[in-house]
Amino acid sequence: xxxxxxxxxxxxxxxxxxxxxxxxxxxxxxxxxxxxxxxxxxxxxxxxxxxxxxxxxxxxxxxxxxxxxxxxxxxxxxxxxxxxxxxxxxxxxxxxxxxxxxxxxxxxxxxxxxxxxxxxxxxxxxxxxxxxxxxxxxxxxxxxxxxxxxxxxxxxxxxxxxxxx
Amino acid sequence: xxxxxxxxxxxxxxxxxxxxxxxxxxxxxxxxxxxxxxxxxxxxxxxxxxxxxxxxxxxxxxxxxxxxxxxxxxxxxxxxxxxxxxxxxxxxxxxxxxxxxxxxxxxxxxxxxxxxxxxxxxxxxxxxxxxxxxxxxxxxxxxxxxxxxxxxxxxxxxxxxxxxxxxxxxxxxxxxxxxxxxxxxxxxxxxxxxxxxxxxxxxxxxxxxxxxxxxxxxxxxxxxxxxxxxxxxxxxxxxxxxxxxxxxxxxxxxxxxxxxxxxxxxxxxxxxxxxxxxxxxxxxxxxxxxxxxxxxxxxxxxxxxxxxxxxxxxxxxxxxxxxxxxxxxxxxxxxxxxxxxxxxxxxxxxxxxxxxxxxxxxxxxxxxxxxxxxxxxxxxxxxxxxxxxxxxxxxxxxxxxxxxxxxxxxxxxxxxxxxxxxxxxxxxxxxxxxxxxxxxxxxxxx
Numbered sequence: 056x057x058x059x060x061x062x063x064x065x066x067x068x069x070x071x072x073x074x075x076x077x078x079x080x081x082x083x084x085x086x087x088x089x090x091x092x093x094x095x096x097x098x099x100x101x102x103x104x105x106x107x108x109x110x111x112x113x114x115x116x117x118x119x120x121x122x123x124x125x126x127x128x129x130x131x132x133x134x135x136x137x138x139x140x141x142x143x144x145x146x147x148x149x150x151x152x153x154x155x156x157x158x159x160x161x162x163x164x165x166x167x168x169x170x171x172x173x174x175x176x177x178x179x180x181x182x183x184x185x186x187x188x189x190x191x192x193x194x195x196x197x198x199x200x201x202x203x204x205x206x207x208x209x210x211x212x213x214x215x216x217x218x219x220x
Numbered sequence: 221x222x223x224x225x226x227x228x229x230x231x232x233x234x235x236x237x238x239x240x241x242x243x244x245x246x247x248x249x250x251x252x253x254x255x256x257x258x259x260x261x262x263x264x265x266x267x268x269x270x271x272x273x274x275x276x277x278x279x280x281x282x283x284x285x286x287x288x289x290x291x292x293x294x295x296x297x298x299x300x301x302x303x304x305x306x307x308x309x310x311x312x313x314x315x316x317x318x319x320x321x322x323x324x325x326x327x328x329x330x331x332x333x334x335x336x337x338x339x340x341x342x343x344x345x346x347x348x349x350x351x352x353x354x355x356x357x358x359x360x361x362x363x364x365x366x367x368x369x370x371x372x373x374x375x376x377x378x379x380x381x382x383x384x385x386x387x388x389x390x391x392x393x394x395x396x397x398x399x400x401x402x403x404x405x406x407x408x409x410x411x412x413x414x415x416x417x418x419x420x421x422x423x424x425x426x427x428x429x430x431x432x433x434x435x436x437x438x439x440x441x442x443x444x445x446x447x448x449x450x451x452x453x454x455x456x457x458x459x460x461x462x463x464x465x466x467x468x469x470x471x472x473x474x475x476x477x478x479x480x481x482x483x484x485x486x487x488x489x490x491x492x493x494x495x496x497x498x499x500x501x502x503x504x505x506x507x508x509x510x511x512x513x514x515x516x517x518x519x520x521x522x523x524x525x526x527x528x529x530x531x532x533x534x535x536x537x538x539x540x541x542x543x544x545x546x547x548x549x550x551x552x553x554x555x556x557x558x559x560x561x562x563x564x565x566x567x568x569x570x571x572x573x574x575x576x577x578x579x580x581x582x583x584x585x586x587x588x589x590x591x592x593x594x595x596x597x598x599x600x601x602x603x604x605x606x607x608x609x610x611x612x613x614x615x616x617x618x619x620x621x622x623x624x625x626x627x628x629x630x631x632x633x634x635x636x637x638x639x640x641x642x643x644x645x646x647x648x649x650x651x652x653x654x655x656x657x658x659x660x661x662x663x664x665x666x
Binding site for chain 1: 295305344345347352379400401405406421463562568575
């Protein structure tokens with residue numbers, strides 16, 4: 056499900072990326088790099104363990120708690136291990152008007168899990184999210200950077216099948 | 221065809237690239253501003269245009285720029301608010317994805333006007349793919365000399381940084397956004413001081429919405445007066461409307477402000493009407509936080525005049541019979557939509573997104589969600605309706621930022637205009653809590 060956490064270190068490419076991010080901000084304002092660096096960390100490890108957060112804190116010369124309070128505030132950061140694909144399903148009004156609740160019910164049944172759970176094969180984690188700013192193309196869910204739009208039960212079948220390969 | 225200021229070239233193949241954007245006249249406004257105008261003259265054009273904040277607040281952008289403090293030796297910042305998260309709103313997403321250079325060009329002109337040498341575009345983190353599109357566009361603009369050191373040989377330097385958020389609606393509030401940009405939780409700041417005096421890193425800062433800034437290239441090319449000549453009254457220019465819900469053609473449309481709601485909803489140029497075989501029941505005209513209106517009040521004002529898509533006409537009648545243009549999130553409900561369920565859904569959203577800093581909002585949003593949940597699920601009592609109104613009144617106006625108001629208005633307005641539907645849920649709990657059950661009582665559909 057996730058790469059080994061020990062030792063905690065970014066890949067060389069991501070190390071470069073982190074350096075480049077920190078350099079964007081004025082002298083002494085490296086804390087601004089926190090959200091983007093946490094995204095890079097999550098890209099590498101899939102979720103943010105306390106070891107990873109501590110590592111990020113040391114890179115940015117922050118107290119660990121400054122990282123924890125941010126990581127727990129913003130909903131995009133996963134604080135527990137997740138499956139290979141995290142399905143972030145929009146549960147907000149406009150998507151619901153387009154049948155979002157029915158498709159969501161179908162998806163849950165298909166995967167055999169509820170929000171916050173991971174399938175036994177570790178392939179999918181389901182997460183409910185609020186509006187993804189794609190209301191005209193609802194129902195919508197997101198997996199990593201990709202938006203899946205105008206969802207129907209049939210489309211859900213296709214997507215899950217494709218990602219299960 | 222109506223005038224298109226932002227979207228004229230949006231469907232041109234390759235418009236996301238520098239070369240195609242340039243062929244279509246892109247970056248001429250940067251050349252004009254930087255080579256032939258002073259920053260003060262650019263600010264003056266923004267003021268003349270009358271363009272108002274397109275994120276929802278509707279505050280005149282030029283006037284906001286005029287408030288920026290300019291102490292000697294202190295850097296000033298421009299931050300673009302691209303944290304679009306208001307349910308029903310997806311225009312900035314569309315604009316940045318399709319024509320990223322328009323925002324970049326607007327950012328260069330606006331930064332020049334404000335004397336900022338480092339500017340930020342704060343994009344909601346979920347739109348990582350859009351962030352990559354913007355970063356690519358920035359690289360292209362830099363390679364062509366429109367960004368970086370000594371732009372077009374003028375001596376003006378500008379660095380543009382795209383900052384991802386982490387998934388928090390509250391960061392669309394400008395001081396929460398600045399906190400987030402500083403690497404903190406998105407807790408809105410007490411005001412004053414306003415960002416124009418103490419903003420990012422305690423320096424003078426302007427925060428403007430994507431769409432607002434994207435108007436600047438046209439304003440510079442054509443003049444603020446020409447912009448002000450478009451639209452109606454103090455609603456100058458055009459507006460992007462994100463249309464969703466029960467309509468034939470959901471999507472993002474650029475309208476000249478002042479088009480009638482009727483035309484926007486029913487003409488084939490825009491929404492194409494309510495979906496076939498159905499009727500309009502209710503409409504949220506400006507994103508989930510603005511008051512929901514029943515069909516008859518959204519088409520006509522209480523005085524019987526045609527309701528127009530403008531700041532003034534939509535708010536005609538105050539909250540008693542009117543609403544707001546807000547962010548232009550146009551959500552259409554036909555007779556199959558349950559107002560109680562939708563109100564519960566919206567209140568769950570605001571509860572989820574409350575930052576937790578002010579007790580009326582932290583406690584009140586959760587309380588409203590709980591009460592609405594029990595009404596929707598067949599466990600409500602008549603007392604609950606007045607309780608909701610009471611809670612909403614105690615949140616409204618009693619919080620540091622407008623999220624409290626945004627949470628209160630949808631609930632208060634739904635009860636104001638659809639009280640019968642709430643009562644039906646309470647008196648028919650079994651029937652009303654069935655999946656898909658909708659009140660069929662007397663109401664005015666259009």
